[in-house]
Amino acid sequence: MKNRFLVTGGAGYVGSHMVLALLDAGHEVTVFDSLRTGHRAAVPDGARFIEGDLADLPLLDKVLADGPWDCVFHFAALSLVGESMQKPMMYMSANGGLGFGLIDACVRHGVKKFVFSSTAALFGSAGDKLIDEDTPVHPGSAYGESKRVVELALYWADRIHGLRSACLRYFNAAGCDPQGRAGEDHRPETHLMPLVIDAALGRRDALTLFGEDYPTPDGSCVRDYIHVTDLAQAHLAVLPLLDEKSVTFNVGTGKGNSNLEVIQAVERVSGKPVPWKAGPRRAGDPPMLVASPARIMKETGWKPRFTDLNETVRTALEWRVAHPHGYAD
Ligand SMILES: NC(=O)c1ccc[n+]([C@@H]2O[C@H](COP(=O)([O-])OP(=O)(O)OC[C@H]3O[C@@H](n4cnc5c(N)ncnc54)[C@H](O)[C@@H]3O)[C@@H](O)[C@H]2O)c1
Numbered sequence: 219m220k221n222r223f224l225v226t227g228g229a230g231y232v233g234s235h236m237v238l239a240l241l242d243a244g245h246e247v248t249v250f251d252s253l254r255t256g257h258r259a260a261v262p263d264g265a266r267f268i269e270g271d272l273a274d275l276p277l278l279d280k281v282l283a284d285g286p287w288d289c290v291f292h293f294a295a296l297s298l299v300g301e302s303m304q305k306p307m308m309y310m311s312a313n314g315g316l317g318f319g320l321i322d323a324c325v326r327h328g329v330k331k332f333v334f335s336s337t338a339a340l341f342g343s344a345g346d347k348l349i350d351e352d353t354p355v356h357p358g359s360a361y362g363e364s365k366r367v368v369e370l371a372l373y374w375a376d377r378i379h380g381l382r383s384a385c386l387r388y389f390n391a392a393g394c395d396p397q398g399r400a401g402e403d404h405r406p407e408t409h410l411m412p413l414v415i416d417a418a419l420g421r422r423d424a425l426t427l428f429g430e431d432y433p434t435p436d437g438s439c440v441r442d443y444i445h446v447t448d449l450a451q452a453h454l455a456v457l458p459l460l461d462e463k464s465v466t467f468n469v470g471t472g473k474g475n476s477n478l479e480v481i482q483a484v485e486r487v488s489g490k491p492v493p494w495k496a497g498p499r500r501a502g503d504p505p506m507l508v509a510s511p512a513r514i515m516k517e518t519g520w521k522p523r524f525t526d527l528n529e530t531v532r533t534a535l536e537w538r539v540a541h542p543h544g545y546a547d
């Protein structure tokens with residue numbers, strides 16, 4: 219059945235892949251995005267685009283009044299952990315405050331379903347254990363906290379107004395659309411995989427590896443790289459559950475890869491050496507963050523298709539090679 223969906227942040231990295239997945243499934247999609255960090259060219263043909271900021275409540279009201287919307291997918295956010303530690307109130311307002319405004323507007327306009335981009339940054343260090351939904355939440359950054367408060371607001375929006383929601387706590391989103399229709403172009407880029415790829419392609423100086431003395435097998439941090447297309451499919455998979463209840467899921471592959479393993483994978487897939495040098499630890503980095511995706515797999519039947527880091531790297535590399543200047547091409 220064809221549904222009408224509103225996607226905030228649909229001009230960004232994860233959001234644009236979600237829009238592709240929704241269009242591929244035959245749905246009607248409207249993107250609402252300020253282009254603060256996103257790109258107009260990232261919005262796929264076939265989606266309607268509204269340039270607007272979540273802070274513009276009259277515009278948001280107008281868009282939501284043009285319903286009915288079968289679900290609102292909320293990706294729009296600021297997401298630089300380091301920046302959030304310098305400007306915590308900016309993050310609380312941009313992610314928390316504007317998130318509350320959007321939820322409130324959804325309730326007023328009778329939206330019944332809401333899917334929220336939450337994050338593994340809700341968790342501090344869990345040692346070498348897989349992080350499941352019972353792992354205590356301990357945000358190590360203002361960014362993580364600004365996502366936590368939206369999860370809490372959604373709990374109350376369900377309890378009081380019956381707005382059903384899915385909080386999907388992504389681990390490290392990585393890779394690009396396997397058909398090359400969308401990619402990753404953050405400015406500035408702070409994420410490991412695109413930085414390593416650009417170092418291999420000679421497009422930037424040597425990568426600085428933040429810390430070699432973590433209590434991990436090779437001394438570098440370990441993360442769970444979930445392919446962005448698998449993430450988009452997870453959003454589709456949770457929708458039927460929202461007929462009955464609100465849910466919170468950790469979304470990852472269940473497998474960890476160290477930063478050095480990411481460097482090695484890029485060298486293997488690209489056939490080029492990655493110039494890198496060791497640097498100090500980056501403040502706020504937990505040594506290891508790996509999801510247990512058991513709950514979302516059990517409750518929805520979703521499972522990640524990209525379980526081999528090489529394949530995830532391959533899709534990211536292909537997009538970067540095809541788009542040397544990202545969306546500026
Ligand atoms: N990339 C990851 O690894 C990762 C991991 C966990 C969670 N997340 C979350 O997933 C979501 C998407 O992340 P991303 O990497 O695609 O980020 P992104 O910066 O590429 O996309 C965010 C989009 O939201 C838009 N936006 C920001 N503030 C807005 C506002 N006030 N009004 C309207 N539009 C606004 C931006 O222009 C951009 O297009 C974010 O909520 C992020 O916190 C990302």
Ligand SMILES: O=c1ccn([C@@H]2O[C@H](COP(=O)(O)OP(=O)(O)O[C@H]3O[C@H](CO)[C@H](O)[C@H](O)[C@H]3O)[C@@H](O)[C@H]2O)c(=O)[nH]1
Nearest residue numbers: 297337338339389390408409410426427428439477500503
């Ligand atoms: O130049 C760099 C960049 C990163 N790293 C390291 O690479 C690992 C991954 O770092 P990323 O910045 O790519 O990703 P994070 O794990 O810090 O954070 C990402 O995932 C989080 C959830 O885990 C948040 O949601 C956040 O928005 C998203 O950027 C970390 O150990 C980091 O220190 C380097 O060594 N050098």
